[in-house]
Structure formats: structure tokens, C-alpha cells
Amino acid sequence: MTPKRLHLILLAFATTSWVRADLATNLVAYWDFEGTADNHSSASGGAAYHGTLVGNAAVTGGTALAGTGSLVLDGDGDYLDVATIVDVNQAWTASAWYRPDLAPAGTARMMVFETSGNNSFAISFGLRESGNPASTNHQTVVDTTPTNDLFGNRDIADTLTAETWNHVALAFTPATATVAGSVVTYINGLVSQTLVIPAGSTLIIPDSGFHVGTYRNADGRWFDGSIDEVAIWNRTLSRNDVTELYERGAASLGLTADLAAAGKAFVSVESSDPALGETFGTGLYDLNESVLIEAVPKDGSLFTGWSAPFGAEPDFFNLTVTASVTLTAGFAQDTADPDADGLTNYQEIVLYFTDPDLADTDSDQISDGDEVLESLTNPLVSQLNAVNWIAANLGGGTEPGDIVLTRDSGTNTLSFKLKIDSSETLQSWGPLLPAATSSSGVAAGLIAVSFPPPWVDKGFFRVVGEAP
Ligand SMILES: [Ca+2]
Ligand SMILES: [Ca+2]
Ligand SMILES: [Ca+2]
Ligand SMILES: [Ca+2]
Structure with a gap:
């Protein structure tokens, strides 16, 4: 391939990069229930994820969300049985539309889907109190290890409406050894609940697949109504992806339409x-x-x-x-610093709650930046008493030039200097240190003073002098 040809290809990518990624990206299995008999994996999953209809489950009749077919279940032992689809400890998303009947025949709970296993599962979404649809809540259950049932029976405070299509999406982000993960439950396109998976936790791994319309053991919790557009991805769908899923369904369009x-x-x-x-x-x-x-x-x-x-x-x-x-x-x-106090607007507004247009928010003569970065005092609580003490006790001298501290309220500036003189005869005075770099490496004319601990909670120090 010539460089010119490569360039043209790159240009083509560049000019089309803003086109939205297809919702089918990383779609592993998708059942639209538009076929007959056992059904279905029509998208990228191929025949590998053919489900098996159990009991009286049917894919014709009833009310379809999109197209003409849906999975119709009677609440008495009907469900769709699917082989293991995704590694539940990688990123994944599961999505379905469900329409409960007005008087559901199911048991105390009706499951929309659950991973199946021998009394263990990873994810579960269903409806509680199915005998009383008006008060039924959704329920997302996530089973984790090492703490079993860490998120068991967490209700979501959304009221179910019978004989109405509702959409659910569970989007899973796995935890790592050091970073927490999450399962976000979306109901009808909106975030309904976020479960945090603690760092170091994994989901209990199912050993035999995925059930649509019942729970893991398939001996109860039957769904009574219709289910449509069931899909599983091996990526974590974004909020906007879920919005698209929901709005497609609401417009009677399948996810690959x-x-x-x-x-x-x-x-x-x-x-x-x-x-x-x-x-x-x-x-x-x-x-x-x-x-x-x-x-x-x-x-x-x-x-x-x-x-x-x-x-x-x-x-x-x-x-x-x-x-x-x-x-x-x-x-x-926002990294601007219009009040020149050494803190950016972002730092002032988000981190320290100081006034981004006022250098000294608490008017204690110490600028916001100096309080945060130098004196480590609270920029919202005045230290003016301490500042006044310093001004009163270090603010003057007996000889011209002895002023060691000046206070300019116009520019919010405090300035002071300390000098230690020494004398042998009391007749003449001179600097304590010679005008050369000290042996400790401190600059000429300065004294380094070290304080042994404890001192870390001290914000101010007094320098008290005595006549020699
Ligand atoms: Ca500032
Ligand atoms: Ca400020
Ligand atoms: Ca201040
Ligand atoms: Ca202060």
C-alpha cells in the first residue's frame, strides 16, 4: 500500500469519526422474538445463543413492543432457557422490555431475567409483590463473592405499571483489586439505582446460563406477561446508549432497526x-x-x-x-486567577469555597492562597486576632528603621523582618551571624530554627525578646 493510499484511508476515518457508533457494537446476543419455535439470537451471537422455550412459552401472540412477536409467558412454568453467554466478571450490559399482565399469575416475585446456577447467581432483575401490581417495585439483585448476597433484595422505588411496556438495562463495570465497580440499573431510560461493587469483589459465576422469565432454579418466580428485545453486550453501555435503547423501543423500533x-x-x-x-x-x-x-x-x-x-x-x-x-x-x-491570590477559580469554587474575585475572603489580612498554601489556616475563618497580636507586638521599635512588621490593608499585604543582633560590650551591636553562608547551608544573614515534635498542630509562633 502506498503512503498516499494510506493517507486517503486515514482521511476517510477522520471525516466520518463523528458518526455515532452502532448500538450493536459488542452486542453478544439479541432476541427480538420475531421468529418461530425456539428463539433466537439474531444479531452477532448466531446460533450459539439459541434459546429453548420451556413450558407454554411462545413467541407469537400477545403484544409486541417492536415487530410482531414477543416472548409470551403465562406465569406457570414458562421461560426461555439460554446457555452461558458472557463472562459475568467482565464488562457487560443486559437489557429487556417487559409488560406484566394486569393480574399476574406468578408467585411472590416475577423475574425478568437471572443468571442460572446451582443456588448461585450473578445478576437478577425482577418484580416483587407480583400479586399487587400497583405497588410492585423493581428489584435488582447482585450476588458477589467473597460476601454472599452482598446486595440481596435491594428494592428500587419505581412503581410498576401493569399492561405497560417497561424497559430495564443493567450495566456492569467490574471491580479491580483496587478500584470499585458498579451495577447501574436504568428503568425506562433513567438511572434508577447504582450498586457499588467493592474493590476486590467478583460476581458469583453462574455455571449454566441465563433464564428469561424465571429465576436461577426455574421452579418458581414465573413471569406473567410479555418480554421483548432482550439483549446482552460484553461492554458497559453508557447512559446515552441506554437512552437510545429506550427511545428506540418507545418508538417501536428494535435495537438493530x-x-x-x-x-x-x-x-x-x-x-x-x-x-x-x-x-x-x-x-x-x-x-x-x-x-x-x-x-x-x-x-x-x-x-x-x-x-x-x-x-x-x-x-x-x-x-x-x-x-x-x-x-x-x-x-x-477554570485556571484563571483574577484576584491574584494564588488559587485558581476552580480551586476557590470547587475545593475551598472561597471568593474567586476577592483575594482575602475572610478579611484577616492573609490571602486565600497564603492560607491554603503557606499558613495552612482556614481561609473562611478569620485569624485576625493572631494577626493583630503580631502587629501589636512586632509592629514597632524604638529606633528609626526598627519597624519589623508592616500592614497594608489596601493590598492585603503583611510584611515583616526579623534580625538578631549580638553584642559583647553592650556598647556596640552587630549581626549575630557573619555575612556569610552558615555551616548549615542557610543563606547569609538568616537563622534556621528547628523545633522537635510535637508541633504539627501549631499555626503561629511568637518570638519574644529579652534585653540582654
Ligand atoms: Ca483566585
Ligand atoms: Ca480569592
Ligand atoms: Ca484570609
Ligand atoms: Ca483565615
């Missing part, structure tokens, strides 16, 4: 650092619709620009939707 053919596109507006700024405008839109795209920095941060090819756009602008697209807003800490 061609949006352009349906006259739609998904706009994903992302943040370079959600701690510094957030974005608005993400959603599924009609082609040619005009959408307000916004980047809003948090206090102490700045918007630095949009990703290409939107670099010339301001922090908010109208986008005419022509194709699915991802825009990323750049945010950075």
Missing part, C-alpha cells in the same frame, strides 16, 4: 468529563428536526469546545438532524 429507513436519527451529546460539565440534547429525533444542543459547565469549570466537525459552534446551538451523530463537549477546570 435502520433508523434512517424509519426517518429518524439518534443524537448523542456527551461530556468529556461529567464532573466538570453536562450536556443536553441527547435523543431520538425525526430527520430534519431542529434540536437545541447545549454544553453547561459546572461552577469552576469552562466549556472548551465541541468535537469535530462542530468546533466552531458555541456552547449552545441548533442542530438540524440529518444522521445519527455523536457530539462531545470539552470541559476543563
